[in-house]
Amino acid sequence: MAKRALITGVTGQDGSYLAEFLLDQGYEVFGMVRRSSTVNFERIAHIQDRMTLVAGDLIDEVSMFNILRDHRPSEVYNLAAQSFVQTSWSQPMLTGETTALGVTRVLDAIRTVDPEIRFYQASSSEMFGKVQEVPQREDTPFYPRSPYGVAKVYGHWITVNYRESYDLHASSGILFNHESPRRGLEFVTRKVTHGVARIKAGLDDKLALGNLDAQRDWGFAADYVRAMWMMLQQDQPDDYVVATGETHSVKELVDLAFSAVDLNWEKYVVIDERFLRPAEVDLLVGDPSKAEKVLGWHRDVDFATLVAMMVESDVALINSQLT
Numbered sequence: 670m671a672k673r674a675l676i677t678g679v680t681g682q683d684g685s686y687l688a689e690f691l692l693d694q695g696y697e698v699f700g701m702v703r704r705s706s707t708v709n710f711e712r713i714a715h716i717q718d719r720m721t722l723v724a725g726d727l728i729d730e731v732s733m734f735n736i737l738r739d740h741r742p743s744e745v746y747n748l749a750a751q752s753f754v755q756t757s758w759s760q761p762m763l764t765g766e767t768t769a770l771g772v773t774r775v776l777d778a779i780r781t782v783d784p785e786i787r788f789y790q791a792s793s794s795e796m797f798g799k800v801q802e803v804p805q806r807e808d809t810p811f812y813p814r815s816p817y818g819v820a821k822v823y824g825h826w827i828t829v830n831y832r833e834s835y836d837l838h839a840s841s842g843i844l845f846n847h848e849s850p851r852r853g854l855e856f857v858t859r860k861v862t863h864g865v866a867r868i869k870a871g872l873d874d875k876l877a878l879g880n881l882d883a884q885r886d887w888g889f890a891a892d893y894v895r896a897m898w899m900m901l902q903q904d905q906p907d908d909y910v911v912a913t914g915e916t917h918s919v920k921e922l923v924d925l926a927f928s929a930v931d932l933n934w935e936k937y938v939v940i941d942e943r944f945l946r947p948a949e950v951d952l953l954v955g956d957p958s959k960a961e962k963v964l965g966w967h968r969d970v971d972f973a974t975l976v977a978m979m980v981e982s983d984v985a986l987i988n989s990q991l992t
Contacts, residue, residue, distance in 0.1 A: 675742040677701045677727065677775070678749030679720075682851045683791070685712035687746060687894040692719050694898070699740050701725040701749065712851050727771025733778035737786070744901050746789045747775050750820075754795060755855070757817035768820035769827075776831040776839065787838040787901040790828040793821040794845040794886065794912070794953050804956040807843065807908050825908075832906055840900040845886040845912035845955040847893040848975060850982035857919060858887065858979065861926050866983035868937055869930040870991060877941035881920040886954045888913045889970035889978075899964040909964065912955025917972055925973055929980040 674691050678684045679700030691698050698720040700713065710717060723740065725732040727749050737745075750768040751757060757764040772790060779786045797805045798814035813819045825841050832839040852859035857878070864876035888911075896911045927934035960966045970978070 671695050671697045672744065673697045673699065673740065673742040674744040674746065675699045675701060675723075675736065675740065676746045676748060677725070678747075678791075679722070680710060680712055681748060682712065682849055682853070682890050683847070683894055683897075684746075684748050685716075685851055686849070686891045687748065687897060688713060688720055689716055690891075690894050690898060692716060697721075699723050699736070699742060701736060727767050727774060730774040730778060733774050734782060737778050737782040741783070742786060744787045744789070745775065745779060746791075746897060746901075747772060748791045750791065750824075751817070754815050754817045757815050757820070761816035764816050764820050765823075768817060769823035772824035773827050776827065776837070779837065779839075780831065780835050784835060784837055787906075788828070788840070789897050789901055790824055790839065790841040791897075792825040792828075792841040792843045792908070793818070794843060794955060796822045796825060796843065797953060800952060803952055804912075804914065804954045805843075805910065806956045807910055807959060829908070838901070838906045840903075840906040841908045842893075842897055842900060843908060843910045843955070844893055844896075845888065845910070845953060847888045847890040847911075848979065849890040850979050851890070852979070858922060858976075859983075861919075861923055862976065862979040863983045863986075865926045865930055865932070865980055866987040869932065869984060870987045872987070874937065876923075876938050877943075878919065878923070878938055879941065879943075881923065881938075881940070882918055884916045884918045884952050884954070886912045886914070886916050887922075887972055887975065888968050889975050892968040892970055896960055896964060896966045899960075899966055903964070907963070909960040910955045910957055911960055911966070912957045913968055913972070914955060914957055915972065916952060916954040922976060925976040926980050929977050930984065 751764040795818035799812040848858040867873040
């Protein structure tokens with residue numbers, strides 16, 4: 670029989686790439702979606718007929734019990750969260766309920782229904798926040814600088830706690846920033862590439878951004894979901910940093926994106942204080958050596974290729990909307 674996997678947050682960027690990957694591996698894939706009048710299936714429309722969508726919510730523990738009992742997955746990938754850092758400042762309670770306590774609800778359902786289920790928790794480089802060392806490793810102390818980062822720290826440590834207390838095969842991937850053409854427009858990478866496409870098409874003449882000096886470790890989302898799967902194929906559960914080991918500034922991102930369409934970014938970019946964080950994180954750059962050595966993971970797409978891919982996709986999107 671084919672392996673069964675449940676993905677929470679399947680309609681998001683990572684969920685869509687992970688669903689694609691698991692389907693190609695021969696899995697039967699179940700994607701959890703919340704009951705909502707505004708559910709967006711755009712990212713999974715091309716594979717929706719190959720998977721099964723099930724209703725559930727990280728805020729409702731009963732729904733998690735029912736999904737596990739009804740569909741009996743052997744692997745659960747918890748990708749659902751309130752995942753936009755900026756929003757976590759205006760909605761800290763919702764962020765805590767979903768991104769933090771939601772992890773406990775999934776873990777407790779697994780413990781109760783079938784403790785043999787292998788569990789993946791989507792941890793985040795935002796947990797490092799005010800970084801205590803550079804680069805950041807699995808044992809680097811956490812110092813989150815946003816409600817989102819705080820919630821992710823809780824989700825990470827409750828995963829460790831359930832692993833050690835109940836002998837669950839529960840692993841966390843501490844993923845650094847990973848982007849793609851499927852990234853939401855609220856994230857700075859996609860905001861930049863989509864803005865560049867609009868400017869190139871003559872629809873806009875300015876792009877408002879925040880801190881151009883902020884630096885991040887950016888990779889390609891499709892590369893990173895392979896690492897998630899690799900973690901659950903190991904004999905023993907563990908935690909892994911997934912990153913490129915390189916850092917790039919927002920200014921470098923902007924320069925590459927505008928250069929891809931032969932424009933000078935300095936003519937179009939303006940700084941808007943509304944997009945500055947109340948507490949900015951420091952230099953986030955991960956050390957992926959453990960994932961490379963233990964899992965055999967590596968990235969295929971470098972930063973310049975990623976930015977070019979996203980610009981090309983957004984130019985095509987804008988052009989399709991204009992024709």
